[in-house]
Amino acid sequence: MTQELGPLARTLSVPYYEDALPAHDQFHAKRVRDVALRLAGHCDGSVDRDVLAASAWLHDIGRPRERAGEIDDHDEWATAEAAQLLAAEDVKPDRIDRVKHCIRAHSIRASSPEPRTLEAKLLFDADKLDAAGARGLVRLACIVGERSGRTGKKYAVIDDTSDTDLESSDHPDITLLREWARERLDMLYTHPGRRLGRTRREFMDEFFTRFDGEIGGTREW
Template identity: 75%
Template sequence: MAQELGPLARELSLPYYDDALPAHDRFHAERVRDLAIRLANDCERPVDNDVLAAAAWIHDIGRPLERTGEIDDHDAWAAAEAAARLESEGVAPDRIDAVTHCVRAHSIRASSPEPETLEARLLFDADKLDAAGGRGIVRLACIVGERSGRQGEAYAVIDDASASELAASGLPDVALLREWVDERLDALYTDPGRRLGESRRQFVDDFFARFENEIGVDGTQ
């Protein structure tokens, strides 16, 4: 009997994450898999959970290479790499196409294709939901850290620019994290994704309300 696609994709994907930074590591892939299946279970239409799980494990295998500049587009690279690996394992072409479409369409980038299947939309939503809520705020802060100080760029400031002189500094601040959360939650495709997204949006709103009021002193003195 052929190995199930989800466990096979997990086995094939894990070595690619060895050099990943925390925001896009194997644990992110696993959370996206779990979230995607959770959303699928709340769908009224049938979902191919095996394709969905496989795509979740594979979707960010190109991130380490993109981070170091060895590839330009981790979505397209991961889809091509996965297609070759799955074909070598004897996976049927239609199954490979279903997985690789999900992988190509998972990014929020303007250059990414529109997710055309329910599985692709669920993967997109699960990936974006892992950037909201408690874990999501930590992930986004990690991403700001990854992007700060590279190639002579200024380090980001994790502070509230609206309450300080940092507003005119031009440096990224904590407001960027909130913008990223809103951008992702506003882009969700599925009803289960949007329902979970509103819950996580409320947590983010509460977090930033506390963040803004936590110090409680007049910084001008």
């Protein structure tokens, strides 16, 4: 292998994102990589930044297939696919195993294992932080729209909670955004991740307060 692991993983991952929707495309992967590496710079422990970067590029390569119904679990599929891709490039088995764990543990699904390594925790946090703050609000709205769109309908329905455990509210169009953001920020593992999460939570709290005020007509007069 002549190429560094992070750039190699980027090259290998990009074709998998060609059919991805905006919330889980290559730009999401890049943002997750960038934030993960920023968080790593504020950690006390030793971080394999190449493993972390590679895991970020590869963690969602199965999303387009899952959306198309070709696979059931993008975490498990991406873990196996990434292992094959990296092995074909003669990446050392121990590094492949570390990337595999990061990918398998990045999700909040009940079937996902707890992240054990610092790299896995940083990837988890960076992925969740991409659903928080100003950019995160836009991304969450994309996710809700993607999951609730109806075939043959002109507009996606973003207030349908039938597939979730959430109760209806007076403002159902932002209920999912509020709850999904809170859930993700409450699950962060690392100290720098939680610190950045607090900053992004403050912005989102202000946004939701402003949203409620505009709906009620109390914040614009």
